[in-house]
Amino acid sequence: MSLTFVTAYINIYNNATPLDRTNSWRFDHFKKIAITGIQLCVFVGEDVYDDFIEITKQYSNVYVMHPVIWSELPIVQECAKYEGLKLPEIRHNEKDTAEYIMLQNSKPHFVQEAMCENHWNSTHFAWIDFSIAHMFHKLKKSQEYLDYLSKRSWTKPFFSIPGCWGNKYNEIVHSHFLNNIHWRFCGSFFIGDRSSMEGFVQEFHHQFNRYIETYKTLIWEV
Secondary structure, eight states: OOEEEEEEEOOTTTTOOGGGOOHHHHHHHHHHHHTTOOOEEEEEBGGGHHHHHHHHTTOTTEEEOSOBOGGGSHHHHHHTTSSSOBOOSSSOTTTSOHHHHHHHTTHHHHHHHHHHHOTTOOSEEEEEOTTGGGGOSSHHHHHHHHHHHHHOOOSSOOEEOOOSOOSOOOTTTTTTTTTSOOTTSOTTEEEEEHHHHHHHHHHHHHHHHHHHHHHOBOOOOO
């Protein structure tokens, strides 16, 4: 048994830096994950690919996939079928762009690509946000836990994703979901055995396509 952590960074803002999160800021936080030694499969955009390759020369546990071509992402192609997709009314206008939301909804695709290549010959896979370390209140403890996850064994199939709100979706109670972020799940991390993850990826894309066709609105993956 082994675990591959999958992540991605595509600079969708060009020269803009919402919340002052520059390329350097993101790379610095990624290093806090890479230094743990966990097996990482990473996707990066064409414009930062060379810089990232240089950074990862010191990390033998980091495998960099082919450069990401934005227009070839399945979520981007699906959204391109519809003109005038709406965005939530209540959002961070500089950060929560259409490109940002499409990227967040591309996480299952990146995991699927990593599973197909399976560079580390893993039985289990986990998505982890590229800059997730900026949310770690206790950095060392979080790093140790990632190391623990990378080495532990599971005997039963499972898919797990943390959640912020315990209750299931209720159309009456949560009728605001088209215009407000809905923290049912935490999109920064999810994990499972390969078979369960493949089922999740397939269901996600089915439901995303169904959702876009129904509501013509882009919302966060959470």
